[in-house]
Amino acid sequence: MVANYLHPGIYIEEIPGTRSIQGASTSVAAFVGVVENGPPDTPTLITSWNAFTRQFGSLIWYGFTSWAVYEFFQEGGTSCYVVRVKDAGTGKAATASVGSSKFKAASLGIWGNSLQVCISNNTVVTNSGGGAPPPTPVFNLQVVVDAGVIDGTGGGTPNLPTQLLTAYVRQNGITSTLINNKNYYVLEAFNGFTDAGLTFTQRINTQSMFIRVASSDGKRPPNTQTPTTLSGGAAANWDLGSGLNTLKTVQALSLLAMPDTVTITDSNGNTDAVKQGQAINQGLLLCQDLASLFYAADPPYNQNVQEIIAFKTGTLTGSQAINSSYGALYYPWAWIFNPLSNSNVPIPPSGPSLGRYAYTDGSIGVWKSPAGVNDGAMRTVVALMAQLTDADQDSLNPNGINTLRNLINYGNVIYGARTVSQDTQWTYVSVRRLFIFVEQSLKNSLQWVVFEPNDQALWSAVTRDVDAFLTTLWNQGALFGATPQEAFFVTCDASNNPPETRMLGQLYIDIGLAPVYPAEFVIIRITQKTAGPDSGS
Known part of the structure; x- marks a missing residue:
């Protein structure tokens, strides 16, 4: 805007300064x-x-x-x-019900079909009359898998879900547990519940890797004579x-x-x-x-x-x-x-x-x-x-x-x-990420150039801004060279912007960078030094 000076006095004008090029984000x-x-x-x-x-x-x-x-x-x-x-597709999470509580695998897939849920008393209760012991007020939940699945006794080559479960069991040193005369591996155990209410649901759903409580009326689920198998999981x-x-x-x-x-x-x-x-x-x-x-x-x-x-x-x-x-x-x-x-x-x-x-x-x-x-x-x-x-x-x-x-x-x-x-x-x-960084930084920060008059003033301003940005990178150690001139060049002038390209509305900025390469191979060269006649003096 051109100011109109109509009366004597002091007039203040703001002159645009150098536009700095901001570095693009690199770690999002x-x-x-x-x-x-x-x-x-x-x-x-x-x-x-x-x-x-x-x-x-x-x-x-x-x-x-x-x-x-x-x-x-x-x-x-x-x-x-x-x-x-x-x-x-038609993926489904494997599910199982114990009493009024419904459980499901934590994600879709056939892997959940290997899981089983076991509900048991918190304390051992004997039942002289035989059969299952009566439920106690406090109960435990365990997520288990049949030992045969992990140990490979069923034959055949294990698929990916079985390989991952097996690796988990072996890495964590989980030993088999006998439940109703059959061996299982306990993947997770949650103890000390008094009902299947909000606390039960929240604890399982936030701490279990393997299962979620899909629904529950809050009542204590009955003890499972044998672990209840989840089923219906589809890839x-x-x-x-x-x-x-x-x-x-x-x-x-x-x-x-x-x-x-x-x-x-x-x-x-x-x-x-x-x-x-x-x-x-x-x-x-x-x-x-x-x-x-x-x-x-x-x-x-x-x-x-x-x-x-x-x-x-x-x-x-x-x-x-x-x-x-x-x-x-x-x-x-x-x-x-x-x-x-x-x-x-x-x-x-x-x-x-x-x-x-x-x-x-x-x-x-x-x-x-x-x-x-x-x-x-x-x-x-x-x-x-x-x-x-x-x-x-x-x-x-x-x-x-x-x-x-x-x-x-x-x-x-x-x-x-x-x-x-x-x-x-x-x-x-x-090297690739350095060039991505420079390219995106220039793309984001040079938007102001679009639609500006394509003349010497613009070329000078662009060269100045880009040169300042690359000099900062060189000072930080991003570019190789004893001087900025060795590390990079910026060309934006009549040599790469002739009349024919300017008539097409095009502005060319040619930039060359000398990146720093990592010292991938460190070679330590050692030789024997022959002692001279005075080496002992």
Whole structure:
């Protein structure tokens, strides 16, 4: 606005200063998958684990998104979006009734058909007349599984649900218990109830991983002579694609995880690695299209080194290779401690991995690899599914598979920093994420340039702003070079904006960056020093 100076006096004018370029968010994650409650296909901002439980429910077995979000906050994450996906099929949760109380598995699927519920007296009551002892005012509830299911006495190859339950029993050292002359493994025990009212329902529904109280009239359920089996569970067909598409409208996202790709199975519950790979590629494609997301992918359960390499390289029959600079693959699975059940639980690695991403971004910057004995230290991971050796990593690392390893004196750490890309320009996670950060920062902060006169004044202003932003990054250690001129260049002038491009309404800003690469291979070279004639003097 041009001021009109009509009378003598002092006039104040505000002159626009340099427009600073604000760094884009780098550590806000999106978790797309299976949770207990909440609106479907609705990205919801969550800033703490308590906020998650209020909106989406508690930790549930065979719903790995809840565990991933839990670990994300445990390992350093501060905010994320959660998208609850819908069942596109006819999935059902297994159910059972004991008296007037109805129980159901905590998530959909055939896995719940292996569960059984046992109601018993809180104290041992003898009954000299034989038969079942009379119920006492105080009772216990146990979630059990037939020992034959775990011990494999039924024959055949166990499916994924059985493998996970077996791993849980073995890892936690659960011994079999004799109930009515038959062996069972007690997965969970809840003691000291006087009725099946509100306290009973709340305690089971917030603390159990395996079951929920679907309904109850508050009356004490009768004792079970033998455990009551849950039945009717049917596999779900989780619509991860629709959940992914909802992220296109969410701003400030930078990380992605879909932990429930690991539960994609055939109708018999057997792992379908081909379809799991297809789902991962769907997530990678979204990241590439948006150019703002980076995906931490999970491996199928219980694969050995050769199998996970085949999974990644696409050498499985009918599978596709996993190849993109916008994602990383972590291996193997991890065990974390569940304080509600006082037990260790198996989870895919994306949750704790993204927690370390967020921690590293906050403490150093997006240009630092979220790996190693410091930034890659997973403090809440108690064990790993497989103990990998240097020889194993010799095969995994060149194929872009980042390992989780247990190192002496350091514990469980992320010990890989590579993307799944075959393009050597984008070998490292930190390099790809640095470029995403710079690109999104410039995109967000240079919106003011649109529709401005495309002339020397604009070119100078843009060059000045971008140069200041990149100089700050160089000072922080994000770019390589002894001087800013060695670390980057910015060109926005007549050389790259000739008349013909200006007539088309186009403005070109050419930027070159020299990223800092991680010191992935540290070679310590030692030689013998030959002592001279005066070495002893």
